[in-house]
Amino acid sequence: MKVERSLFIILVFLFWAPAFGQIPQAKFEDFKLQSELMGRMMPYRVVYPVDYFKSNEKRYSVIYLLHGLSGNYKNWTEKTKLLQYATKHDFLLVMVEGENGWYVDSAKEPRSFYESYIIKELIPEIDKKFRTLNDRKHRIIAGLSMGGYGAIKFGLKYPEKFGLVGSFSGALGIVTADTDKMYGWIAETVKRAFGDSESPVRKSNDIFAILRGLSSDQLSQLPFIYLDCGTEDFLFRENQEFMTLLVEKKVKHEYRHLPGAHTWTYWDSQIFDFLRLAEKLLKEQEKMK
Template sequence: MRRSGRMVRNIILIALMITAPAAAQVTVREDSLFSPALGRYERYTVLFPDGYHHGEERYGVLYLLHGFNGDHTSWHRSTRLVEYAASVPLLIICPDAGNSWYTDAVTGPSGRIETMFITELIPAVDARYRTRPERAYRSVAGLSMGGFGALKFGVTYPQLFGFAAGLSPSIQFPAGLEDSAIVARRSAASNASVRAAFGAKRSPVWERNDLFRLAERADAATLPYLYIAVGSQDGIPEIPLQAGTLAGILRIKGAAFELHESPGAHTWGYWDSALGRMLDRFRKRP
């Protein structure tokens, strides 16, 4: 009887192995393009969804932007992005933007990153890979500096994106440089990068990159769906405060958005869990 029971268990295990679906396989690859706007090659990471290399299906694209001192490898090296991506059939593109604040810098080595992203990278991705190039299938998200960039791109170029998300977005800049308390909390390198990106106080470049002003002027009917998530223990206190300010502007305008505040700090631990929640919400969006 004992032997018979063992045989039954083995048969069940074999049946489960035969019928269980194979785990989705996400492929990670580094690529680059030459940018005339920058006069140099720009690297980016591509995450290909399961089945991409064995079919003809086209996929939506998520551009995932890194934060200050990050690069095109930050997301997949520091979070469970590859694991999460297995459940979302998307091409995921992680560009390398340096400490540019995702804008056309006034001074410094960053150069015209915004121009590169909008007029060169997006068209190159649509030309090189099997994408669905319609607005509804193109999204952008980022953390901290990248959260600022993602929300700014979504509000500034609503014709390009159907969904934009900021995780712990540093939307206090550029105007935050006028606040001595904010400046004192940040490193000299961080403050220098903001000045290089946005130039003199209240210059036209500041005005073009002030997310609050951009949101106030935007046509709510044309905006992408905006998703904002912040940690309640963020060591940069203005981040949750100003996320609330932006949410207030969007609410008054009648824009489609959601704001989430949950336990967490300005750390990869928080961004990892926030990324998982954001992608889960992305799958269920209207």
């Protein structure tokens, strides 16, 4: 009997052992939206809160995540531990496809209206298709590098849409950067998106100029801005310059400069911190009701 019982225990352990070492991960699903503005199907990825399918009533805050130049909407789940981190928070995460369009309505490319697509098509699609809390306070947007620039720009241009925006190693000075000093293919993406130096698209998407042009009342309506950059990042200086402008304009924000470069290792640590910050700020807002 003892031998049989011992054998039974060993078999049970072997059956369950693989599960003991597994790290919980959130479920995700890919979708495509037929965009009239873009003239094609635009993919996006949704990461669900762990209890999303346990109720038909509960609604969730949404975080839109923007990728960087030469990236795609799959990057956040493939290159960071986001699926693991997401299990600890109550957010619906939406990974946006921005191709190499700098999240603007292009000055030169037809059917390249990334800004309008996100604001006019994708956000309404998400609020219709999923159980979201669809007010400003519960809608967040963040991104890395090109996506960091995009997130800040959306927060400045559409403060009624977002309660929190975040930039990780954002290419914040891209509009006024010297394209002659860039790699050829990068310079081409900038020229296609923003046009020449006198283009109205360039002027209307310069986040430094946008921020400087806001009135005191408009500044007070801006979302909370989170900004970080690694001290070894080639974009470090422009991030410091933007932080200085935020301080000058008395915009609510948090700025961090930490050891790190323009790498996924750095962004993995920052998305971990950003999710915690977003949860903290939402809880503080709830207490203020």
